[in-house]
Amino acid sequence: MSKTIKLRKGLDIRLLGEAEKVKTSVDAPETVAIKPPDFHLLTPKMEVKAGDKVKAGSVLFHNKYNDKIKFVSPVSGEVADVVRGAKRRILEVVINADAEIQYEQATVPALENMSRDEVLKTLLDSGLWPFVRQRPIDIIADPDETPKAIFISAFNSAPLAPDMDFIVHGQDELFQKGIDVLSKLTDGKIHLNVKGNGAPDAAFMNAKGVQINNIYGKHPAGNVGIQIHHIDPLNKGEVIWFVNPQDLIIIGKYFSTGMFDASKIVALTGSEVSNPKYIKTIIGTNLSKLVEGNIDGDNVRYISGNVLTGEKVEPNGYLGYYDNQITVIPEGNQLKFVLTKGWMAPGFDKFSNSMLFPTWLTGSKKFRLDTNTNGEERGFVVTGEMEKVFPMDIYPMYLVKAIMVNDIDAMENLGIYEVAPEDLALCEYVCTSKVNIQSVVRDGLDVIYEECM
Amino acid sequence: MKFLERIVENMEPKFAKGAKLEKLHPVFESFTTLAFTPKEVTHKGSHIRDGVDLKRTMMTVIIAMIPCLLFGMVGAGHWHYVANPTTDVDVTSFWASMGPKIWYGLGVLLPLIIVSYGVGLTVEFIFAIIKGHSLHEGFLVSGLLIPLIMPADVPLWMVAIAVAFAVLIGKEVFGGTGMNVVNVALTARAFLFFAYPTSMSGNSVWFGGQPDGFSGPTALGELATFTSDDQASWAFQNISEFTSKYTMEASWMGYIPGSIGETSAVACLIGAAILLFTGVASWRVMVSFFAGGLAMSALFNVWGANEFMLLEPLHMIALGGFFFGGVFMITDPVTASQTNTGKFIYGFLGGFLSIMIRVFNPAYPEGVMMAILFMNVMAPLIDHYVVQANVKRRLKRLKTA
Numbered sequence: 001m002s003k004t005i006k007l008r009k010g011l012d013i014r015l016l017g018e019a020e021k022v023k024t025s026v027d028a029p030e031t032v033a034i035k036p037p038d039f040h041l042l043t044p045k046m047e048v049k050a051g052d053k054v055k056a057g058s059v060l061f062h063n064k065y066n067d068k069i070k071f072v073s074p075v076s077g078e079v080a081d082v083v084r085g086a087k088r089r090i091l092e093v094v095i096n097a098d099a100e101i102q103y104e105q106a107t108v109p110a111l112e113n114m115s116r117d118e119v120l121k122t123l124l125d126s127g128l129w130p131f132v133r134q135r136p137i138d139i140i141a142d143p144d145e146t147p148k149a150i151f152i153s154a155f156n157s158a159p160l161a162p163d164m165d166f167i168v169h170g171q172d173e174l175f176q177k178g179i180d181v182l183s184k185l186t187d188g189k190i191h192l193n194v195k196g197n198g199a200p201d202a203a204f205m206n207a208k209g210v211q212i213n214n215i216y217g218k219h220p221a222g223n224v225g226i227q228i229h230h231i232d233p234l235n236k237g238e239v240i241w242f243v244n245p246q247d248l249i250i251i252g253k254y255f256s257t258g259m260f261d262a263s264k265i266v267a268l269t270g271s272e273v274s275n276p277k278y279i280k281t282i283i284g285t286n287l288s289k290l291v292e293g294n295i296d297g298d299n300v301r302y303i304s305g306n307v308l309t310g311e312k313v314e315p316n317g318y319l320g321y322y323d324n325q326i327t328v329i330p331e332g333n334q335l336k337f338v339l340t341k342g343w344m345a346p347g348f349d350k351f352s353n354s355m356l357f358p359t360w361l362t363g364s365k366k367f368r369l370d371t372n373t374n375g376e377e378r379g380f381v382v383t384g385e386m387e388k389v390f391p392m393d394i395y396p397m398y399l400v401k402a403i404m405v406n407d408i409d410a411m412e413n414l415g416i417y418e419v420a421p422e423d424l425a426l427c428e429y430v431c432t433s434k435v436n437i438q439s440v441v442r443d444g445l446d447v448i449y450e451e452c453m
Numbered sequence: 454m455k456f457l458e459r460i461v462e463n464m465e466p467k468f469a470k471g472a473k474l475e476k477l478h479p480v481f482e483s484f485t486t487l488a489f490t491p492k493e494v495t496h497k498g499s500h501i502r503d504g505v506d507l508k509r510t511m512m513t514v515i516i517a518m519i520p521c522l523l524f525g526m527v528g529a530g531h532w533h534y535v536a537n538p539t540t541d542v543d544v545t546s547f548w549a550s551m552g553p554k555i556w557y558g559l560g561v562l563l564p565l566i567i568v569s570y571g572v573g574l575t576v577e578f579i580f581a582i583i584k585g586h587s588l589h590e591g592f593l594v595s596g597l598l599i600p601l602i603m604p605a606d607v608p609l610w611m612v613a614i615a616v617a618f619a620v621l622i623g624k625e626v627f628g629g630t631g632m633n634v635v636n637v638a639l640t641a642r643a644f645l646f647f648a649y650p651t652s653m654s655g656n657s658v659w660f661g662g663q664p665d666g667f668s669g670p671t672a673l674g675e676l677a678t679f680t681s682d683d684q685a686s687w688a689f690q691n692i693s694e695f696t697s698k699y700t701m702e703a704s705w706m707g708y709i710p711g712s713i714g715e716t717s718a719v720a721c722l723i724g725a726a727i728l729l730f731t732g733v734a735s736w737r738v739m740v741s742f743f744a745g746g747l748a749m750s751a752l753f754n755v756w757g758a759n760e761f762m763l764l765e766p767l768h769m770i771a772l773g774g775f776f777f778g779g780v781f782m783i784t785d786p787v788t789a790s791q792t793n794t795g796k797f798i799y800g801f802l803g804g805f806l807s808i809m810i811r812v813f814n815p816a817y818p819e820g821v822m823m824a825i826l827f828m829n830v831m832a833p834l835i836d837h838y839v840v841q842a843n844v845k846r847r848l849k850r851l852k853t854a
Contacts, residue, residue, distance in 0.1 A: 350504025375506025379631025
């Protein structure tokens with residue numbers, strides 16, 4: 001039984017630099033890194049040290065508090081460095097990649113004959129498990145729990161986000177294989193949520209063993225948290241797992257071939273990219289070859305992910321584990337004079353959800369936005385603006401305030417189990433008082449994880 | 454602009470941490486951010502941010518107040534010359550002899566504005582320096598609202614005390630902009646109203662510089678006499694006599710005496726249009742406030758226990774500060790309800806109570822101030838129940854599942 005969800009609230013930020021629909025390839029990266037901070041709340045325990053030889057699929061580290069959850073190398077080569085930060089926290093595990101990738105070869109029995117425990121063990125041992133994440137808390141799923149449902153969002157609605165239909169096109173079989181794997185893990189439904197307006201790819205529409213739901217609306221309609229809220233809302237004590245379509249294909253490949261093939265397609269986007277396009281590369285790749293000769297200007301910010309939720313990286317940094325997108329936008333570290341570009345300017349260069357700027361006059365014009373906060377942080381004054389871009393039956397400002405004062409009862413009552421930082425990213429964008437809402441929500445989820453899970 | 458930028462950059466080190474003027478950094482920052490949006494970039498979370506900020510929001514409210522300000526200036530002059538007739542100034546028409554009227558109005562308003570901003574900003578800057586943050590923009594609006602809700606004859610020293618009281622007790626003790634419970638401007642007015650009632654109400658304060666013996670009540674002041682049982686004390690024989698003195702047109706246009714900025718419904722409506730179009734004020738609050746006022750007046754019409762109650766609803770809301778309160782005061786997002794459902798309840802009750810206080814309590818001929826302050830206090834309670842309903846919905850889902 002498929003559901004149709006129509007969302008009225010939300011905001012599509014019109015940015016310049018959408019990727020052109022061509023799949024290109026670049027030379028294999030010389031270095032690749034897995035960044036433990038990509039896996040929130042993870043404490044890694046290294047299994048390799050600098051100088052060790054690894055193959056694609058070799059374990060690099062595991063979760064210190066649950067050694068079943070392993071993290072593997074996406075390429076073969078030599079471990080170059082384990083980069084540590086403050087308090088000796090491991091930031092990056094860098095691998096010098098071979099030109100030709102050598103794979104750990106496993107033999108995977110036919111899926112039909114495998115029990116849930118066998119599938120689970122295969123996922124854990126092969127290092128595929130980190131692709132399976134959970135709500136609430138938005139972390140890697142706990143393999144000892146059973147989810148009430150599994151969600152796959154077949155589209156990404158974030159600004160300049162890659163077109164999933166384009167990316168998965170032609171990989172129907174692998175995608176189906178991934179779904180078959182997931183179906184072993186839950187007694188509940190697998191929800192595949194496709195974009196209502198538009199023609200979803202055959203890989204999605206022909207998928208079997210799933211409930212296909214049509215989602216209409218602006219961003220954050222593509223966020224799995226919003227979809228869960230409207231299709232099968234989470235209550236306290238319940239768990240839902242979710243997987244990205246591209247990651248599901250990697251799972252499907254492993255169950256077909258026995259190899260951890262971490263190649264994926266990422267979109268290189270943003271107003272500072274000369275030729276925005278799709279690039280075939282690999283998880284954790286070094287960015288330098290991807291962006292080489294394709295960037296205008298020097299004073300730019302590289303983001304692994306989209307502009308709302310991505311992580312700031314160096315030009316020679318590494319792609320985040322779950323990211324399908326690299327965005328390059330101008331830095332905003334200049335003074336802006338009040339009458340020409342500041343708070344009293346006409347403001348045709350600013351994209352605003354409020355009527356205080358003439359954005360509503362600009363039709364479908366696309367904007368080149370920089371990283372300036374466009375104002376200073378203040379106490380909350382304006383009310384109602386967050387609700388306009390937050391399509392859940394939750395009061396965002398009350399929730400954020402409850403988190404700020406660390407009131408766990410209030411957080412639970414106000415629905416913290418249903419949200420992830422990314423769901424409130426637009427609230428952060430529109431906030432007149434420039435409060436960093438996503439990091440507040442993250443802190444709240446961490447408290448809940450510690451106290452209530 | 455390069456040269457201004459250079460000045461800012463040259464001065465910056467003097468106010469930097471460890472430098473001589475370190476303590477004054479908030480003041481420096483407040484002034485430079487007026488001229489330049491700072492270099493501050495995002496670090497975590499969303500890498501791009503909406504163009505809107507509190508400065509632009511507050512600026513819009515100030516722009517929306519300008520029609521009331523200009524009208525009030527003419528009005529202050531007009532009523533002065535009504536009380537002090539001279540041969541040069543024609544007071545038979547509101548718009549005649551603009552020169553002297555504006556000139557007098559300016560002489561009333563300008564000192565008020567200077568005192569209001571001067572005292573308020575001084576208090577704000579002291580707190581900014583103590584707390585080490587730059588000036589928050591809230592007072593930019595309050596500082597202009599306060600002169601507009603004062604009678605023309607209010608002594609400046611009283612305004613100074615009221616502003617200091619309102620900023621200190623009304624706002625800063627709670628934590629500053631965004632944290633106050635009651636509207637700052639109305640706190641200032643309420644303070645004066647109770648501390649110096651003879652300077653804030655009655656028959657001798659509305660017509661600027663009015664001579665002894667001249668009785669100049671407001672329309673509402675005259676209406677309030679109807680509530681007395683002693684018919685001899687009524688200002689009019691019946692309500693139709695009242696409406697022929699204060700016609701519907703005069704009431705809407707604002708050709709009636711009252712506080713400086715509140716008299717003209719039309720000027721307030723221009724401001725309302727700006728606030729609603731830009732979304733700075735909540736249409737939910739504003740619309741339901743007027744609905745509440747009209748509903749209460751209509752109820753009174755039906756009841757008709759005294760002549761006051763017989764005043765037409767559309768006439769009733771045009772008098773006094775109902776429009777000014779409904780457009781600029783009750784819509785203050787900090788003190789209003791913060792939930793969309795709550796906003797309807799909050800606004801409606803605000804309007805409802807305004808008219809109720811007007812008619813029932815002759816001690817307060819104008820009920821808007823009291824009603825809004827009361828609803829400010831009640832707003833968190835309204836929100837509490839709205840939010841609890843949401844919480845219950847969520848718990849119910851758990852039970853049915």
